[in-house]
Amino acid sequence: MSVITYRQALRDTLRAEMHRDENVLLLGEEIGVFEGSYKITEGLLKEFGERRVRDTPIAEEGFVGAAIGAAMLGLRPVVELMTINFSLIAIDQIINHAAKIYGMFGGQTSVPLVIRTPGGGGQQLGATHSQNIELFYSFIPGLKVLAPSTPAEAASMLRAAIRDDDPVLFLENLGLYNTKGEVPDDDTTVAEIGRAAVTREGTDITLIGYSRMAMVTSQVAEKLAEDGISVEVVDLRSLRPLDRETIVESVKKTGCAVIAEDDWLTYGIGAEIAASIQEGAFDYLDAPVRRVAMAEVPMPYAKPLETAAMPSAESITTVIHETLSAVGRRVG
Amino acid sequence: MADTAKPKGGGTARTGSRRRTRKDSTPDIADEQPKTLLDYYRQMLLIRRFEERTAQAYTQARIGGYCHLNLGEEATVVGLMTALQERDYLFTNYREHGYALGKGIHPRRVMAELYGRSTGVSKGWGGSMHMFDTEARLLGGYGIVGGQLPLAIGAALAVSYRGGDEVVMCQMGDGTTNIGAFHESLNIAALWNLPVVFVVINNFTGMGTTVEKSSAEPDLYKRGSAYRMEGVRVDGQDVLAVRNAAADLVERARAEQQPFLLEAVSYRLKGHSVVDPAKYRTSEQSEEAKANDPLAAFETRLTEAGILTDELKQEIAESVREEVTDAADFAENSPHPEVSTLFDYTYATPVPNESSRMPADPVFAE
Numbered sequence: 042m043s044v045i046t047y048r049q050a051l052r053d054t055l056r057a058e059m060h061r062d063e064n065v066l067l068l069g070e071e072i073g074v075f076e077g078s079y080k081i082t083e084g085l086l087k088e089f090g091e092r093r094v095r096d097t098p099i100a101e102e103g104f105v106g107a108a109i110g111a112a113m114l115g116l117r118p119v120v121e122l123m124t125i126n127f128s129l130i131a132i133d134q135i136i137n138h139a140a141k142i143y144g145m146f147g148g149q150t151s152v153p154l155v156i157r158t159p160g161g162g163g164q165q166l167g168a169t170h171s172q173n174i175e176l177f178y179s180f181i182p183g184l185k186v187l188a189p190s191t192p193a194e195a196a197s198m199l200r201a202a203i204r205d206d207d208p209v210l211f212l213e214n215l216g217l218y219n220t221k222g223e224v225p226d227d228d229t230t231v232a233e234i235g236r237a238a239v240t241r242e243g244t245d246i247t248l249i250g251y252s253r254m255a256m257v258t259s260q261v262a263e264k265l266a267e268d269g270i271s272v273e274v275v276d277l278r279s280l281r282p283l284d285r286e287t288i289v290e291s292v293k294k295t296g297c298a299v300i301a302e303d304d305w306l307t308y309g310i311g312a313e314i315a316a317s318i319q320e321g322a323f324d325y326l327d328a329p330v331r332r333v334a335m336a337e338v339p340m341p342y343a344k345p346l347e348t349a350a351m352p353s354a355e356s357i358t359t360v361i362h363e364t365l366s367a368v369g370r371r372v373g
Numbered sequence: 374m375a376d377t378a379k380p381k382g383g384g385t386a387r388t389g390s391r392r393r394t395r396k397d398s399t400p401d402i403a404d405e406q407p408k409t410l411l412d413y414y415r416q417m418l419l420i421r422r423f424e425e426r427t428a429q430a431y432t433q434a435r436i437g438g439y440c441h442l443n444l445g446e447e448a449t450v451v452g453l454m455t456a457l458q459e460r461d462y463l464f465t466n467y468r469e470h471g472y473a474l475g476k477g478i479h480p481r482r483v484m485a486e487l488y489g490r491s492t493g494v495s496k497g498w499g500g501s502m503h504m505f506d507t508e509a510r511l512l513g514g515y516g517i518v519g520g521q522l523p524l525a526i527g528a529a530l531a532v533s534y535r536g537g538d539e540v541v542m543c544q545m546g547d548g549t550t551n552i553g554a555f556h557e558s559l560n561i562a563a564l565w566n567l568p569v570v571f572v573v574i575n576n577f578t579g580m581g582t583t584v585e586k587s588s589a590e591p592d593l594y595k596r597g598s599a600y601r602m603e604g605v606r607v608d609g610q611d612v613l614a615v616r617n618a619a620a621d622l623v624e625r626a627r628a629e630q631q632p633f634l635l636e637a638v639s640y641r642l643k644g645h646s647v648v649d650p651a652k653y654r655t656s657e658q659s660e661e662a663k664a665n666d667p668l669a670a671f672e673t674r675l676t677e678a679g680i681l682t683d684e685l686k687q688e689i690a691e692s693v694r695e696e697v698t699d700a701a702d703f704a705e706n707s708p709h710p711e712v713s714t715l716f717d718y719t720y721a722t723p724v725p726n727e728s729s730r731m732p733a734d735p736v737f738a739e
Contacts, residue, residue: 102554102557107524108527112527113531116530133520133554138523143719144498146495146499147718148721149506153721183719234722282725285737317736
């Protein structure tokens with residue numbers, strides 16, 4: 042075991058996959074000479090050359106579409122979009138092309154493409170650079186959407202994404218790049234796409250999150266354990282397909298649930314989770330399913346406003362106490 | 374052969390000069406094998422009759438959705454398709470039935486796709502706008518204007534990455550030259566030296582909006598100049614001129630590993646789609662389109678040259694009629710895709726928790 046950052050896990054995996062398969066190539070803005078806006082691709086241009094690490098012009102629709110076309114001919118491009126906000130400029134290619142080509146042509150060609158991109162917030166980047174819009178892609182049949190929360194998952198899920206024959210939106214997070222975790226040495230684990238994980242077992246309440254929120258929920262659960270509250274934590278990991286069974290099985294055990302999400306509440310990922318819980322565990326619910334989500338505003342620049350708008354360990358803790366109180370099981 | 378826009382040359386007239394394609398250098402049919410000419414004639418006639426039959430089937434509700442025809446563009450379609458080698462790839466927009474035929478796909482499979490049958494070229498999943506055939510290397514008709522351009526340069530990138538010698542042809546309409554994807558794709562293709570020939574079919578109108586009203590540079594073959602891409606304009610009504618111009622650019626793209634832009638000036642005989650009566654056209658414009666019918670013109674040329682005799686003409690007409698009737702019969706008698714296949718093509722790699730829920734099914738199946 043080695044303890045490495047989420048960033049290092051991504052970089053090591055990209056590098057290993059490029060050595061493993063000649064068809065894997067990287068495309069994106071500033072990934073080569075500049076070594077990546079967030080340094081995920083540091084050193085890769087030097088090692089693999091311009092043929093396989095390709096700096097693109099600022100033309101998201103053009104180079105995402107080019108990656109799709111290259112994938113149709115059997116290459117396995119891994120595209121970096123500087124942040125998920127810029128995916129909006131490529132959304133026609135992602136939704137109308139990448140997600141449709143396999144089905145629309147009767148299964149004649151697949152699109153083995155990975156689009157890596159960080160979501161986030163909390164970096165004082167203002168309204169257009171702090172959005173969490175993974176929902177747009179999670180909504181679309183034909184796409185797979187992964188959201189790893191630890192270095193080990195980042196590695197095993199990126200491996201899975203690159204080897205999968207379908208287009209995968211691979212959600213990273215600015216707040217996770219520097220986080221550390223254990224990764225097995227010479228790791229070759231390939232995660233199973235479409236599975237959530239119970240990352241901590243508990244009996245009092247189910248706490249559901251993904252990406253950065255999966256990390257925060259784990260921290261909250263650990264803290265609450267000190268007060269004798271037993272929180273079961275579910276990390277969604279895969280937003281499409283969505284592993285409803287794992288969520289519902291947990292809620293059947295605990296009888297109540299809180300969802301933590303970095304996107305906006307209305308129509309958000311949590312709305313789908315809550316709807317699934319009411320349909321799959323109606324008779325087991327002892328309290329309404331609560332969601333802790335981003336305040337519904339264009340994200341302001343000023344730090345106190347930004348901090349107030351974002352879900353936090355404190356806000357999640359408050360809602361857990363309120364939910365347990367509603368159940369009548371415990372008042373924090 | 375044609376007007377050309379070299380990267381650093383060119384005038385800047387703001388009115389379109391599409392009507393002034395040079396006719397003085399029309400290829401001489403005396404230089405061609407009669408067999409070749411008759412083959413082109415037959416292919417053009419096949420597209421004409423196929424599309425007429427398509428329109429008929431559409432009005433009889435045998436075909437659904439949108440339906441855009443290649444009527445009036447037969448010389449352009451056949452000229453372009455004969456310029457490609459079998460191994461070359463083709464991307465098109467949604468006006469593509471003729472291209473599918475020209476790329477060598479059997480009319481039965483094209484018509485069956487229009488009818489939405491499982492024997493169709495896309496197994497009934499695509500329809501009129503979305504035909505695809507791996508073997509023929511038709512890598513799709515695309516319904517979103519400009520959507521096919523980034524894909525085409527990506528295919529060319531894959532060819533280039535592997536050191537292959539295939540060329541990618543990417544067809545589009547005149548309206549496409551104004552969308553961002555056009556400019557992003559031409560720029561990247563030029564930057565990365567990709568073997569792709571962009572072909573703009575200029576039929577003067579994007580639905581009902583004229584080129585002059587939508588393009589600040591209405592000489593569309595010049596629009597590659599910003600990317601130092603050589604552009605050529607050709608008379609799209611002349612199958613030999615189109616073939617020569619396209620073959621020249623295709624072979625240069627192959628040899629020089631760079632992209633080119635070809636503009637084929639053409640006429641749309643009917644409206645934008647089957648249901649469009651084209652009321653925005655003046656009667657003069659409609660007359661002009663009819664007067665420029667490429668099939669009639671080619672027929673006259675071949676007849677005058679003594680290549681197309683009355684007997685041959687009748688023979689070809691009869692065999693084309695039979696082929697189109699056969700295609701329609703095949704389509705009519707083919708099965709629709711089974712509802713049980715509804716979830717077969719959402720993902721290429723199966724993974725857990727994929728949804729196969731029908732509209733009234735509960736989320737959690739018992």
